[in-house]
Amino acid sequence: MQNKTVLRLFASLAIGIAAVSAQAQQVFRITAIPDESPTELARKAAPLAKYLEGKLGVKVEFTPVTDYAAAVEALVNKQVDLAWFGGFTFVQANQRSGGKVVPLVQREEDEKFRSVFIATDPAIKGLADLKGRDFTFGSQSSTSGHLMPRSFLLAAKVDPDKDLKRVAYSGAHDATVAAVASGKVDAGALNISVWEKLVADKKVDTSKVRVFYTTPAYYDYNWSVHADMPAAQREKLARAFLELSPETPEGRQILALQRATRFVPTRVENYKGIEAAARNAGLLK
Structure with a gap:
């Protein structure tokens, strides 16, 4: 028992x-x-x-x-x-x-995603105008904040490592917008959906910061x-x-x-x- x-x-x-x-x-x-x-x-x-x-x-x-x-x-x-x-x-x-x-x-x-390039200087009208400028990507591992923007720059005969004055990495899409808006860099590239959300939420002054180039579509x-x-x-x-x-x-x-x-x-x-x-x-x- x-x-x-x-x-x-x-x-x-x-x-x-x-x-x-x-x-x-x-x-x-x-x-x-x-x-x-x-x-x-x-x-x-x-x-x-x-x-x-x-x-x-x-x-x-x-x-x-x-x-x-x-x-x-x-x-x-x-x-x-x-x-x-x-x-x-x-x-x-x-x-x-x-x-x-x-x-x-x-x-x-994500079947037709895009990146946008933004700047405050009205003299920047296209990718070629970035030569000699300070520029920021997002994270180095970002598709829409680095890889695809870099790819489209290279296609436009702009080599980020040779033709830009300085290349920075903000770490995130919203940080890229902040860097451009504050004048830390002349231009930057980011995810289009984050950009549109920041604009909709009035967290970016579009009278100062503007999109000057939108990439062709890609999967993301x-x-x-x-x-x-x-x-x-x-x-x-x-x-x-x-x-x-x-x-x-x-x-x-x-x-x-x-x-x-x-x-x-x-x-x-x-x-x-x-x-x-x-x-x-x-x-x-």
Whole structure:
């Protein structure tokens, strides 16, 4: 009888430990490249995390990272389950993981994304006018704040490393606008959706800071996962994004914060153009 009691005790203890362990594992972690201020990223993530909790049935936590490289490493090493990448960051993560990082969904807008070049000096009317000027990109790993603007500068016969007086890296799109507005640099390039949001929120004086060049379209941002994620969970996650609709208050709020009309499926092949641009610019080996 005593042995049975001991066995029951051990069984209960084992079940308890398993339950605690399962509970500890039931946290779905998401992160995002820090292309905007930490407060803005947290504001955008909060309602999305709450929505995903309801769809996935697990606790969802947003895990901020210090830089773009940290976002790549977090997903490659499975420290997070879902990451918001720019096109170039995705290419880096896919390469770094040996093809184990895969894009899940993207905003409809990301099928035809653009960058804008901004300045305050009215004498700057085109890319050629940047020669001999101080210029800032965003983060070095940014698609819309560095890679694609650099690619279009090179196509216009403007080599940033040779033809510009000084090249800086602001670290984020909103920081690029601040640098140009304050006169720290003559011009800069950034993500068009951040620019439009800053203009809409009246956080930039468009009588002083203006867009003088808008790039052709290219594929950009996506939500990526690790290929080791179980297929059922991946399908459930994709469905959650695809079901977001402006017809519901919750969907409308999330889509507005994500600056999206809707989410659509995406695939690795969509980012081959960005990979080629990165190699041509010497940013990917």
